[in-house]
Amino acid sequence: MELRTLRYFVAVAEAESVSAAAERISITQPALSRQMRELERELKVVLFDRRTGRLRLSAAGRQFLDHARDVLHSADVAVGAAETISAGRLVRVTIAAPSTTLTDVVAPFIATFGPGDPLPSVVETDGPKALETLYQGTDLALVTHAPPAQWRSLAVAVFPMFAYVPPDHPKAAHRVLDLPELLADRLILLDHSFRPRLVLQEALTARGLMPRDVVECGNAQVAQALAAAGRGVAVVSDDPRFGLVGVPLTAGGAPLGIRLFAAWDPAHHAAGLLADMARRLQDHCVARYGTGVLP
Known part of the structure; x- marks a missing residue:
């Protein structure tokens, strides 16, 4: 018929x-x-x-x-x-990213979308697994490692690592904290499945440093909640919560941070639109977090 x-x-x-x-x-x-x-x-x-x-x-x-x-x-x-x-357009766009990135980066970015933008949906996934979702229908993946050459990518931001403390904590008045200064306190750290923990561990190992008192946590917001409750200094890269003060961390005087990359399939029918969206995300991160965060 x-x-x-x-x-x-x-x-x-x-x-x-x-x-x-x-x-x-x-x-x-x-x-x-x-x-x-x-x-x-x-x-x-x-x-x-x-x-x-x-x-x-x-x-x-x-x-x-x-x-x-x-x-x-x-x-x-x-x-x-x-x-x-x-025509290389998208009616819908699916973005994959780790949970903290979805909360602090993707959600505020989506709030800037206009009626002419594709309808967004999000997929929460940890670490490099976000790249695997590009094989499964995700259009744009946000990851904290430089993607392999098979994917088109753009570095959209570098997010500082912070030591979060209550306003009355002695370290709240510091402009920055170098790693040896950080180790004087009990540290509330994310477990090793999180990129901030790995970045911190790599910086400590490179300098022969070892934390003496560590509380591990599986959620960045809970880590800040524990810091607000006076249980130690939370070391994370997400936005401040619970009235905490974030003191940027340095390693040997160099800022300690996490790079964020947007990745997409160069063969995607809307690859040009996804590239434009990645650049818009880059501009959004600069406006939200300051011009000093980009590489």
Whole structure:
């Protein structure tokens, strides 16, 4: 069954006349009548009641009309989607990122979207697994490691590592904290599945330093909550919460931070749009976190 035949059927049903429908869709009346009879033979259903002078749908024809309209509507939607794809546009965009990045970076960025932007959805995933989702339908992945060359990527930000303390803590007045100064306190650290912990551990190991008192935590917000409760100094890279003061960390005087990369498939039909979105995210991060955070 061809879509064209279904369109002919709907036209005849709405006009209640083969001649009127034929004129509307620019086909001869005999040809249209032949198409309708062939459709009935194919479906093995009588669609029209021809017993009176006026062409009317049979009971079966009335039921089939709704299905025919649904099929034609779905076909029109599919054609529209194909036109959008061929033009390199996106109706929807899926962004994958770690939980902290989704909360502190992606959500505020999505809040800047306008009516002309694709409808966003997000996928929460940890670390390098975000890149794997590019094989599974994700359009844009945010990761804290430089992606392999098979992906197109852009460094969108470098987020400082902070020591979070209550306002009355002695270290709250520091402009920065170098690693040896940090180790004088009990540290509230994320576990080793989190990039901030790995960055801190690499910097400590490179300088032969070892924390003496550590509380491990599996959530950055809970780490800050523990710091607010006076249980130690939380070392994370996310935005401040619970009234805490964030003191930037340095390692040998150099800022300690986490790079964030946006990655996408260069063969994606909307690769140009995704590149523009990555640059918009970069601008958003600069505006939100300051011009000094980019590499």
